[in-house]
Amino acid sequence: MDEIAELKYDIDKKLEKESNNLALLKDCLNRSGTNTQSMLGILNSFESRLKHMESTIVPVYNETENLRRRQENIEKTMHTLDTVLSYYHAAKDLEATVKEGPGACDLETYLSYMEKVLNAQKYFQNYNAGSKEQAEINHIFVDGTQALQHEFKSLLNRHGHSVPPVVIVDMLTAEEDLPPVGTDTDLALEHLPEKVVSDLTKISQWLVEQAQSHQHLKSYGQSRAAMLNKSLQGLKEHLRSASSTSSQLSFISQNSPALGGKFRGSKDAPSRRSMMRLVNNFTKKASSALNKSSFEPGHRRQGSAANDSIREEVADVETDLYINELSALLRLMQSEMQLMKGIVPQKHERAVFDTIIQQALDSVVNEGEMIAGTARKNVQRHEYSAVLSIFPIVRHLRSIKPEFDLILEGCQAPTRAKLASLLSTLDSTGAKALEEFTGSIRHDPDKASNMPRDGTVHELTNHTIIFLTQLLDYAETAGAMLLMHGEQATPSASITADGCRMKVADYMTRVLSALGLNLSNKAETYNDPGLRPIFMLNNFNYILKALKTTGLLELLLLWNREVATYYNEQVLEQKRIYSQSWSKVLHYILEMDKPMSAQRTAQMDGSVKLKDKERQNIKDKFTGFNKELEEIHRIQKAYAIPDPELRQQLILENKEFLLPRYRMFHDKYSTLNFTKNRQKYVKYDAxxxxxxxxxFFDASA
Structure with missing residues (x-):
């Protein structure tokens, strides 16, 4: 019972608590409703006030906005009116300033004036075409454009200078290959001051973009073309004068414009050193012509070749000058290409560049064609050594032609073809000269009057070996000439270095074959049969030694492995033929058993009396031997063997050939009593x- 009462008590407590909570909640709801009604009243009042304010403010705002727009329109109208009025006054305000040109003020200010003129011109063209004002402003615009063009040309003429020769020489005598101009600040040429280049760029851009004018580009091309050509001519004249006398070099270097700051990258001392290296190269070649003989020591030639030698050395100097001129042209062209960037619009660069290089390129190409023409004349005069002057030119031109092709890319086709045409002309001239040289060797006249009286090396042999030796330095160049311009022309793309050397080896083999045949025919003109083998021996020995010492043999072995063997065999054969000249001498001492056998003479002493016939036979043998020995000595001491080694070798072989036989003869008969006047017959002992x-072989003995 107690538990039920206690449970009931708890339930009553909870019920009472919940009743209190419910009463509290109802009270809160009543207060919330009251607050809600108050807030709604406030909001309704605020809304009504906002409506009243809006009805008051909106008309004011609209009026203010209308006034603002009117003010803005008025300002725009005034600005436009001022601008239009300025267009009408532009002719009067700017005419004098524009006509004076940029020289009256700075360039930036003048260009701003021209902008005003341009704007006025556009206005009248759009809104008042054909008016008096338009005509006036057009006239001023033309005057301003012409003034800018004149200023552009004036800047070029005032500040443009040719490159001093000493600066070009520094570039050409650099020990390492030069990088493209502009990438190396020490070698980049400053043709114009930076401020001038900047002004030229601004003027050019304005004329092209605003005035749609390109007349100034023509002026630029003509001006730079003159400077480029003047630079080349100055270099040529300077090197010519320096090669003739180096005493003026110091004065020229000290007074060079390079020292005045017009060009960068060349100090005084290095420039003079570079020039001295180039000048010494020329002066050594020129002076060596006075001392150089085209024959080796001991080789005689008919007539003096001093004039020919001097002509060849002068040709060498001209060749070196032309090679340096080609290199200078390339470097100056690269420099001009670098200079024109920015000044000339990109789409006009190639046309202007074509104009700049045309005169200088024509000059260099024409000079090259003159060299080719001179070479052809030398061929007609059979001066083939002088023709070799074109070979270093061809080699150099072929090596730098890719750079020329790169920088000429985009130029007109005739311009790009000029160097290729020159190279083809030089190639064909060289190939023709080589083939005609072979023909001249084959058909060289075999007249007795042209033969050396002493049987020494023939002038033709000497000239041929010298020619082939000089040609060896340009084996690949000559091989390319022969391959491209031979009977079966080979495309240049198919030509290799090994193929060129093989072709030259074939050519030299043909030349030596023609030489050998011609020498054989020449030898037949000698009346003295003993002189013929001496002549052939001298020539074959000279050829063989020259092939070994000059390096020609190594090249010839590429084509014919038996070259050295052939000439060695020919030397031995000519010695054998020469030994036959001793037949008359040997005739008297070889018949040992006549008139008496060796066994019989061994049993006799000086007191034994010989028969008259025996005595006479012995006398005839000694007399005949003495006579023939003296005769062959008289004849053959006049023979010439210029090679000391060959001369001593042949003398030794003569001794080995004659002395043992004569010693036997002398020992056999000299002790017999065959005459009372022994000294008359036994004149020579061994x-x-x-x-x-x-x-022998010594005319002075």
Whole structure:
């Protein structure tokens, strides 16, 4: 019971608590409703006030906005009116200033004036075309454009200078290959001051973009073309004068414009050193012509070749000058291309560049064609060594032609073809000269009057070896000439270095073959049969030694592995033929058993009396031997063997060939009592014969 009462008590407590909570909640709801009604009243009052304010403010706002727009329109109208009025007054305000040109003020200010003139011109063109004002402003615009063009040309003429020769020489004598001009600040040429380049760029841009004018580009091309050509001519004249006398070099270098700051990258001392290297190269070649002989020591030639030698050396100097001129042209063209960037619009660069280089390129190409023409004349005069002057030119031009092709890319086709045409002309001239040289060797006249009396090396042999030796330095160049302009022309793309050397080896083999045949025909003009093999021996020996010492043999072996063997065999064959000249001498000492056998003479002493016939036979043998020995000595001491080694070798072989036989003959008969006047018949013992043989091939003995 107690538990039920206690449970009931708890339930009553909870019910009472919940009743209190419910009463509290109802009270809160009543207060919230009251507050809501108050807030609604306030909001309704605020809304009514806002409506009243809006009805009051909106008309004021609209009126203010209308006034603002009217003010803005008035200001725009005034500005437009001022602008239009300025267009009408532009002719009067700017005419004098525009006509004076940029020289009366700075360039920036003048260009701003021209902008005003341009704007006025556009206005009248759009809104008042054909009016008096338009005509006036057009006239002023033309005057301003002409003034800018004149200023552009004036800047070029006032500040443009040719490149001093000493600066060009510095570029050409650099020990390493030059990078493209502009990438190396030490070698980049400053043709114009930076301020002038900047002004030229601004003027050019305005004329092209605003005035749609390109007349100034023509002026630029003509001005720079004159400077480029003047630079080349100055270099050529300077090197010519320096090669003739280096005494003026110091004065020229000290007074060079390069020292005045017009050009960067060249100080006084290095410039003079560079020039001295180039000048010494020329002066050494020119002066060596006075001392150089085209024959090696001991080789005689008919007539003096001093004039020919001097002509060849002068041709060498001209060749070096032309090679340097080609290199200078390339470097100056690269420099001009670098200079024109910015000044000339990109789409006009190639046309202007074509104009700039045309005169200088024509000059260099024409000079090259003159060199080719001179070479052809030398061929007609059979001066083939002088023709070799074009080979270094061809080699150099072929090596730098890719750079020329790169910088000429985009120029007109005739301009791009000029160097290729020159190279083809030089190639064909060289190939024709080489083939005609072979023909001249083959058909060289075999007249007795043209033959050396002493059987020495023929002038033709010497000239041929010298020509081939000089040609060896340009083997690949000559090979390319022969391949491209031979009977079966080979495309340049198919030509290789090995193929060129093989072709030259074939050519030299043909030349030597023609030379050998011609020498054989020439030898037949000698009446003395003993002189013929001496002549052939001298020539074959000279050829063989020259092939070995000059490096020609190594090249010839590419084509024919038996070249050295052939000439060695020819030397031995000519020695064998020469030995036959001793037949008359040997005739008297070889028949040992006549008139008496060796066995019989060994049993006799000086007191034994010989028969008259035996005595006479012995006398005839000694007399005949003495006569023939003296005769062959008289003849052959006049023979010339310029090679000391060959001369001593042939004398030794003569001794080995004659002395043993004569010693046997002398020992056999000299002790017999065959005459009372022994000295008359036994004139020479073995030692005397030896001394006589030592005097062979020596006209002074």
């Amino acid at each position: 030692d005397a014969v030896t001394r006589m043989l030592d005097k």
